[in-house]
Each structure stands twice: as C-alpha cells, then as structure tokens.
Amino acid sequence: xxxxxxxxxxxxxxxxxxxxxxxxxxxxxxxxxxxxxxxxxxxxxxxxxxxxxxxxxxxxxxxxxxxxxxxxx
Amino acid sequence: xxxxxxxxxxxxxxxxxxxxxxxxxxxxxxxxxxxxxxxxxxxxxxxxxxxxxxxxxxxxxxxxxxxxxxxxxxxxxxxxxxxxxxxxxxxxxxxxxxxxxxxxxxxxxxxxxxxxxxxxxxxxxxxxxxxxxxxxxxxxxxxxxxxxxxxxxxxxxxxxxxxxxxxxxxxxxxxxxxxxxxxxxxxxxxxxxxxxxxxxxxxxxxxxxxxxxxxxxxxxxxxxxxxxxxxxxxxxxxxxxxxxxxxxxxxxxx
Numbered sequence: 001x002x003x004x005x006x007x008x009x010x011x012x013x014x015x016x017x018x019x020x021x022x023x024x025x026x027x028x029x030x031x032x033x034x035x036x037x038x039x040x041x042x043x044x045x046x047x048x049x050x051x052x053x054x055x056x057x058x059x060x061x062x063x064x065x066x067x068x069x070x071x072x073x
Numbered sequence: 074x075x076x077x078x079x080x081x082x083x084x085x086x087x088x089x090x091x092x093x094x095x096x097x098x099x100x101x102x103x104x105x106x107x108x109x110x111x112x113x114x115x116x117x118x119x120x121x122x123x124x125x126x127x128x129x130x131x132x133x134x135x136x137x138x139x140x141x142x143x144x145x146x147x148x149x150x151x152x153x154x155x156x157x158x159x160x161x162x163x164x165x166x167x168x169x170x171x172x173x174x175x176x177x178x179x180x181x182x183x184x185x186x187x188x189x190x191x192x193x194x195x196x197x198x199x200x201x202x203x204x205x206x207x208x209x210x211x212x213x214x215x216x217x218x219x220x221x222x223x224x225x226x227x228x229x230x231x232x233x234x235x236x237x238x239x240x241x242x243x244x245x246x247x248x249x250x251x252x253x254x255x256x257x258x259x260x261x262x263x264x265x266x267x268x269x270x271x272x273x274x275x276x277x278x279x280x281x282x283x284x285x286x287x288x289x290x291x292x293x294x295x296x297x298x299x300x301x302x303x304x305x306x307x308x309x310x311x312x313x314x315x316x317x318x319x320x321x322x323x324x325x326x327x
Contacts, residue, residue, distance in 0.1 A: 001120050009119075012129075012130035013129055015130040015133075015195055018191045018192065019133050019134055022137055022188040023119070023137065025188075026137045029180050033177055033180050033293075034300065036176075036301075037301040037304045038300060044307035044308045048307070048316060048320040052320060052321060
C-alpha cells in the first residue's frame with residue numbers, strides 16, 4: 001500500500017476530501033442505477049399480480065399500496 | 074420464402090419476450106464480474122497505485138472519472154443507434170433500450186462532471202471552468218436529460234419514442250466534438266491519457282487499475298442496461314400472455 005495507515009489513506013496529503021467525496025458520490029449513483037430498476041421490476045410484478053388476482057392481493061396490501069402506485073406513475 | 078427465414082432471427086432478437094428470458098441467466102454472472110472488477114480496480118487505484126509526480130494523490134480520481142466519461146460517450150452512441158434501429162424497423166425493444174440508455178447515460182455523465190469538478194479544485198484551483206471539454210460534456214448531460222424529459226411531453230407512447238429517437242440522433246454531432254475538444258482547442262483539460270493508436274501516457278502501475286476499472290464499468294453498464302430494460306418490458310408488456318403466465322408462476326411458487 002502507498003499509505004502507512006488508515007489515517008493517511010483518508011487524508012491523502014490533503015487531497016483526501018476531494019478523492020473520497022468523488023468516490024462517495026460515484027458509488028452512490030452506481031448503486032442507485034442498480035436499485036432503481038430492481039424496484040421498478042418488483043413493482044411491475046406486484047401490479048400484474050394484483051390485476052390477475054385482485055381479491056387475494058387486494059386484501060393483503062390494502063388501499064395504501066394502490067395510492068402509492070398511483071403517485072409513482 | 075428465403076427472405077422470410079432470414080428475417081426471423083432479426084425479429085426474434087427484437088422481441089421483448091426473447092430478451093427478457095434470455096437475459097435472466099446472465100444477470101448473476103454480469104453482476105458478479107462487474108462487482109469484482111469495480112472493487113478490485115477501486116481498491117487498487119485508491120490505495121496501491123503510486124501517486125502522480127505532479128498532481129499527488131488527487132489524480133486517483135481518474136479511476137472513476139475516465140471510465141465514467143468513457144461509458145457516458147459510448148452509451149450515447151448505443152442510445153442513438155438503438156433509436157435509429159427503432160425508427161427504421163419499428164422494433165419496440167430497441168426503443169426500450171434507448172430509454173434505459175438515456176437514464177444510465179445521464180447518471181454516468183453526472184459522475185464524470187462531478188468527479189471532474191472535484192478533481193479540478195486541487196489541480197486547477199477551480200471547481201468549474203468553461204473549457205471546451207467540460208462545456209461539451211455539460212451539453213451531453215442536457216442531451217441525456219432532454220431525452221428523458223421529452224418523453225413526458227407526449228401522451229402517445231409511440232410519438233414519444235420517435236421524438237426522442239430523433240433528438241438522440243441529432244445529438245450525436247456532439248460526441249465527436251467532445252472527443253476532439255482537447256485537440257482542437259487549447260484547453261485546461263489534459264489531453265487523452267489512453268489512445269488506441271499509441272501507448273498510454275501513463276506508468277503501467279497506474280494504468281493497470283484504470284484498465285480494470287474501465288472493464289468493470291463496461292460490465293456494469295451492460296448489467297444496468299439489462300436491468301432497466303427488463304423492468305421496462307414488464308411494465309409495457311403487462312397485458313401480454315407470457316408476462317401474465319410468468320407472474321402467475323411466481324405467485325404460485327410463493
């Protein structure tokens with residue numbers, strides 16, 4: 001490793017703030033790019049399931065699910 | 074008859090159902106490869122690569138900045154071509170890929186601009202400079218965002234697809250400008266580190282992690298593109314019988 005300890009790795013001779021903020025923001029955006037389609041996928045499946053079997057799932061999830069779906073679309 | 078047979082593969086390739094089923098088994102592999110490459114490249118680049126002689130440790134931002142910019146640009150071509158294919162052959166899947174590519178491209182361009190700004194402060198003394206490269210990248214971000222916003226201007230889904238495909242094609246003019254901006258104008262932004270025609274202007278110890286990161290970003294891009302498109306397919310095709318069967322099967326398995 002180029003750095004003697006974790007403290008030095010974090011500080012990076014004063015450049016740590018820049019490097020780590022770049023890393024933090026990039027990683028957050030990348031994770032978001034994976035989570036968002038996964039959520040969308042799950043929501044689509046729930047929606048289709050409700051259309052297929054309105055009684056069964058309708059009782060379980062109630063109206064709140066319906067309302068949140070409406071606001072999302 | 075012969076013509077028909079030749080076209081079947083093309084149309085099967087354009088079928089959302091085929092895409093959805095085919096990509097299912099790729100996902101875990103792509104995800105694992107992308108995660109391994111990105112984690113390896115990032116740890117290597119941040120902690121083990123030697124510091125730059127002039128820029129010190131701030132140069133480590135390159136390991137995010139360059140791969141994100143690469144994919145933001147390559148993704149634009151992919152999006153424009155997907156739009157053109159959709160316009161010419163009226164393939165639904167193509168428009169879905171275009172929409173997914175617009176979202177991912179906007180996010181990657183944002184990463185490129187953000188990491189660039191944060192790198193600019195210790196190197197140039199300013200977060201933002203109206204330099205040719207940076208300005209043309211900002212235009213790229215607006216093109217991507219325009220693709221996403223334009224869709225909402227239409228109530229008809231088909232006209233939304235056509236309009237954004239045309240916007241995407243017109244915007245391709247910007248991509249070569251971005252590539253060449255560092256050569257055409259005397260700019261603050263440093264010239265390309267990696268060129269296909271010559272050896273990289275970088276020490277192998279610094280270059281190796283960058284290569285790992287670029288490969289990782291390519292895999293990540295493919296993964297995100299597939300995930301977004303699969304979600305879009307389910308939403309768009311929810312009335313199709315194969316989707317209903319698929320969901321019914323999943324429900325039965327629960």
